[in-house]
Amino acid sequence: MKTVEPKVFLIGETRIVEEGLRAFLEHTGAPGWSTDAPSDSEMICETMGRLCYRSFEPGLNPNVTRIREGNAPYLANILQVGHGSVLEHAQLNFIFADVSRVVTHELVRHRAGVAISQESLRFVRLDALSAYVPLHIRESEEGLALFVRTFEELERLQRELADLYGIDDEKKFDVKKKLTSAFRRMAPIGVATTIGWSCNFRTLRHVVEMRTDPHAEEEIRLLFGMVYRLVRERYPNLFSDYEETLVDGLPWVRTAHAKV
Ligand SMILES: Cc1cc2nc3c(=O)[nH]c(=O)nc-3n(C[C@H](O)[C@H](O)[C@H](O)COP(=O)(O)OP(=O)(O)OC[C@H]3O[C@@H](n4cnc5c(N)ncnc54)[C@H](O)[C@@H]3O)c2cc1C
Numbered sequence: 382m383k384t385v386e387p388k389v390f391l392i393g394e395t396r397i398v399e400e401g402l403r404a405f406l407e408h409t410g411a412p413g414w415s416t417d418a419p420s421d422s423e424m425i426c427e428t429m430g431r432l433c434y435r436s437f438e439p440g441l442n443p444n445v446t447r448i449r450e451g452n453a454p455y456l457a458n459i460l461q462v463g464h465g466s467v468l469e470h471a472q473l474n475f476i477f478a479d480v481s482r483v484v485t486h487e488l489v490r491h492r493a494g495v496a497i498s499q500e501s502l503r504f505v506r507l508d509a510l511s512a513y514v515p516l517h518i519r520e521s522e523e524g525l526a527l528f529v530r531t532f533e534e535l536e537r538l539q540r541e542l543a544d545l546y547g548i549d550d551e552k553k554f555d556v557k558k559k560l561t562s563a564f565r566r567m568a569p570i571g572v573a574t575t576i577g578w579s580c581n582f583r584t585l586r587h588v589v590e591m592r593t594d595p596h597a598e599e600e601i602r603l604l605f606g607m608v609y610r611l612v613r614e615r616y617p618n619l620f621s622d623y624e625e626t627l628v629d630g631l632p633w634v635r636t637a638h639a640k641v
Pocket residue numbers: 490491492493587591592596597598
């Protein structure tokens with residue numbers, strides 16, 4: 382067996398269509414509007430927020446005589462007043478690799494604002510098993526030996542099943558699929574796998590808050606600690622209210638504006 386750590390790949394993000402935005406600003410009477418957003422995602426959220434009150438510049442809406450200048454203060458106010466729907470416009474596309482089915486079972490419970498594609502263990506046959514080893518297991522020599530031995534036995538079992546049912550000689554893919562699905566029932570829930578997970582920023586904030594909490598499970602805390610650090614760096618104004626402390630060596634991310 383191979384021991385692995387969860388891996389985060391950010392493979393996509395929403396981007397601005399410059400000519401479309403310019404055309405809209407012309408249309409709305411603010412052709413000179415610009416912002417200092419560090420990313421397209423933050424610019425999109427700001428644009429969607431400002432169109433609500435026509436607050437691109439004073440006077441566009443006769444009721445508005447002052448506006449908040451700059452992406453950071455604008456989004457900080459959005460977070461403070463809980464105008465979370467504007468954060469739904471920008472999306473991120475992640476792939477989480479070498480994560481257990483423990484993590485993927487927990488992750489798919491978050492339904493609002495996500496898209497999911499999970500590696501199929503009906504199609505992808507398990508032969509070599511890999512797994513994240515939890516801290517309590519790692520800390521005990523005997524526990525670790527038992528963990529590794531069990532995984533190796535289950536790995537052998539997968540190969541034994543493959544031989545017993547002659548799956549490599551099977552020509553019909555439909556039969557292979559049925560056999561592969563039967564075999565996976567004898568695989569451990571800790572087996573490492575891959576999941577594609579896309580979400581909007583509102584959802585991401587909620588999931589980071591819930592899954593970095595010290596009461597959440599260790600591996601998903603580790604995963605969302607990594608996700609948080611990545612997005613905090615890349616989209617600072619959408620997470621400017623977050624404070625990170627370490628609990629058991631893992632980030633616990635908190636805010637006064639939870640679940641915007
Ligand atoms: C520490 C911890 C322990 C847990 N233990 C268990 C457990 O023992 N057993 C168990 O089954 N689950 C458990 N869960 C999972 C938990 O109950 C939620 O299902 C999961 O965290 C998804 O979060 P969410 O409900 O906020 O849904 P999300 O899909 O993330 O939704 C975000 C928000 O949108 C709203 N929303 C989403 N869907 C609906 C809807 N259909 N109707 C109305 N409003 C909606 C809600 O306000 C929701 O909070 C645990 C989670 C954590 C973090």
